[in-house]
Amino acid sequence: MNIIVTGGAGFIGGNFCHYMTNKYPEDNILCIDKLTYAGNMETLEPIMDKPNFRFFKADIADRNAIYKIFEEEKPDIVVNFAAESHVDRSISDPEIFLRTNIIGTSVMLDACRKYGIKRYHQVSTDEVYGDLPLDRTDLFFTEETPIHTSSPYSASKASADLLVQAYARTYKMPCTISRCSNNYGPYHFPEKLIPLIIANALNDKEIPVYGKGENVRDWLYVEDHCIAIDKIIRDGKEGEVYNIGGHNEKTNLEVVKTVLSLLDKSEDLIHYVTDRPGHDMRYAIDPTKIHNDLGWLPATPFKEGIRKTIDWYLNHREWWENIISGEYQNYYDKMYGNRG
Ligand code: NAD
Ligand code: DAU
Numbered sequence: 153m154n155i156i157v158t159g160g161a162g163f164i165g166g167n168f169c170h171y172m173t174n175k176y177p178e179d180n181i182l183c184i185d186k187l188t189y190a191g192n193m194e195t196l197e198p199i200m201d202k203p204n205f206r207f208f209k210a211d212i213a214d215r216n217a218i219y220k221i222f223e224e225e226k227p228d229i230v231v232n233f234a235a236e237s238h239v240d241r242s243i244s245d246p247e248i249f250l251r252t253n254i255i256g257t258s259v260m261l262d263a264c265r266k267y268g269i270k271r272y273h274q275v276s277t278d279e280v281y282g283d284l285p286l287d288r289t290d291l292f293f294t295e296e297t298p299i300h301t302s303s304p305y306s307a308s309k310a311s312a313d314l315l316v317q318a319y320a321r322t323y324k325m326p327c328t329i330s331r332c333s334n335n336y337g338p339y340h341f342p343e344k345l346i347p348l349i350i351a352n353a354l355n356d357k358e359i360p361v362y363g364k365g366e367n368v369r370d371w372l373y374v375e376d377h378c379i380a381i382d383k384i385i386r387d388g389k390e391g392e393v394y395n396i397g398g399h400n401e402k403t404n405l406e407v408v409k410t411v412l413s414l415l416d417k418s419e420d421l422i423h424y425v426t427d428r429p430g431h432d433m434r435y436a437i438d439p440t441k442i443h444n445d446l447g448w449l450p451a452t453p454f455k456e457g458i459r460k461t462i463d464w465y466l467n468h469r470e471w472w473e474n475i476i477s478g479e480y481q482n483y484y485d486k487m488y489g490n491r492g
Contacts, residue, residue, distance in 0.1 A: 153270075155385075156227040158184045158212050158260065159234030161191035163340045164275070164374055168233065169196060171378040173205045180204050182225055184218070185234065186211040186252075189479060194471055195339045212256035215263075222267040229385055231273045232260050238343055239279075239305045240487060243429055246304035253308035254315070261319045261327075273385050274316045274329045278370070278397065279306035281331070283432035286366065292438035293331075295393045302430045313393075320391050328388045330381060332396040333437045336457065337374030338464040342472050343483065346371075346458075349408055350465045351472055353417045360488050363427035365405030368434040372398035373457035376450045383446045397437020398450045414462055425491040 155172065159165035160183030172181050185191045187209055199205045210217040212234045234256060236242065236249045257274065264272045281293040282300035299314075301307040313329055320327040340347040352359050380396045388394060402410075405422075412419055442448045452460075465472060476484070 153179045153228040154182060154225055155179055156182045156184060156221070156225070156230045158230070158232045159191075160207075161185035161187055161193060161195055162233065162237070163190075164335055164377060165233035166192075166195035166339045167337060167374045168231065168378045168381065169205065170199055171375065172382070173199045173202050175382070177204055180206070182206050182208065182221070182227065184208045184210050184212065184221060188236070190237065190341050192339075192475070194474070212260055213251050215259050218259050218263045219266065222263045226267065227269055229271045229273070230260060230264055230269055231275065231381060231385060232257060233275045235309070236305070239303045240343070240428060242303050242305035242308070246308075249304050249308040253305075254311045257312040258315055261315060261325070265319065265323055265325060270326060271385050271390075272316070272325060272327045273381065274312060274327065275381065276313050276329050276331045277306065277309050278331050278333045278395065278435050278437055279303070279432065280310040280313055282306075284434040284436055286368065286433050292436045293395060294438045295395055295441055302432050326390045328384050328390065329393045330384055330396050331393060331437075332377050332380070333370035333372050333398060333435055335372055335374045335377050337461050338468070339471070340374070340461075342476055342480070345404065346407065346411065346461065347465065347472065349411045350415070350462060351476055353412055353415050353421060354465070356417070356421070358423035359408055359412070359421050360423055360425045360491065361404060361408060362425060362431060364424070365403060365408065366433075367404050367431060368401050368436070369404070369407075370397045370436050371400050371402060371407070371454060371457075372396065372450055373452035373460075376452055379451070380442060380448045383448050384442075387446055389445070394442045394446070395437045395439055396442060396448070397439045398454070399439070400450070400454045401434070401436055402454070410458060411462065414459065425488065
């Protein structure tokens with residue numbers, strides 16, 4: 153089978169390309185990535201020479217480029233990870249989120265419609281459901297929870313989901329959608345909370361904690377997300393949405409303190425800064441459907457996953473030091489410089 157993976161030079165798409173090329177030597181994994189600030193060829197370096205992997209530098213919103221790839225490669229399955237993914241950046245500059253996440257998705261869907269595919273899978277997020285209150289720990293996001301977005305990022309991802317559902321119904325396209333909670337693991341770009349804590353702590357830099365650090369996220373080890381998507385594209389039912397989550401809720405402060413303790417660093421590094429505007433309080437996924445229908449459950453406990461993640465960052469300093477020494481530094485100064 154020919155499987156197109158968009159956004160494969162990013163965090164989760166990169167982990168997915170590693171997972172799929174290793175697990176299915178008989179399938180061809182065709183990665184499309186624009187290589188934005190978040191795309192990194194070093195993430196793909198370990199699989200670049202594999203006979204079942206190829207890389208195409210292209211923008212998913214560039215219709216001609218995408219159609220050309222489809223015409224030449226005749227994909228059977230498309231998994232769309234490519235997106236602008238950072239909430240803070242969407243608050244400062246929403247437009248590119250609309251172009252990539254909405255227009256880009258529509259171009260991918262049109263290409264699938266024009267050339268025909270067996271399955272289009274949209275990698276979505278639990279953020280499309282908005283947030284849950286901190287004092288209602290009995291509430292979880294199910295696939296029936298109404299869409300109720302907070303940030304330009306989540307609004308753009310929800311728009312993409314609606315387009316996928318419209319194409320599935322109107323054009324009878326074989327589509328599935330997954331909505332996952334926060335991932336962590338190797339190759340995570342250091343603008344996001346967990347790799348930012350690790351990189352700053354290793355450099356004895358302050359850890360910026362938004363607000364009081366009480367917000368809750370449901371952390372899932374990235375490989376478990378890859379396994380879930382693999383199950384959905386093979387055995388998931390067309391037209392269905394699947395929630396993916398770790399049953400692993402933690403406040404941001406708990407996460408920061410855990411990482412500091414594992415790195416043997418002082419909690420004095422914690423620095424409370426002005427909150428993110430519109431900051432979602434709590435995400436919590438109910439993964440009953442994917443468990444019952446596809447037999448998926450998260451396999452990596454947080455204790456083990458966070459240890460593995462920290463070890464990876466310790467053993468791959470060059471990967472993240474190259475990032476934080478470049479253009480990223482300007483972003484960091486702009487985002488955190490006057491935040492106080
Ligand atoms: P990321 O920012 O690390 O990677 C995104 C990748 O997409 C990069 O390689 C980038 O170069 C590429 N890209 C961006 N715009 C593109 C375009 N126009 N054309 C082609 N490629 C483009 O993101 P991530 O954290 O790996 O997230 C991947 C997907 O998973 C996203 O769709 C995101 O919404 C979703 N998701 C992420 C999480 C999470 O915790 N990180 C959780 C749930 C869902
Ligand atoms: O839930 C899935 C989503 O998880 C994905 O759709 C997004 O692409 C992904 O980026 C992630 O979004 P979050 O906003 O939850 O992740 P982030 O790592 O940016 O922040 C996690 C929490 O930590 C959030 O409550 C904000 C807080 N935070 C973040 C940063 C970067 C801080 O307190 N300080 C920081 O410096």
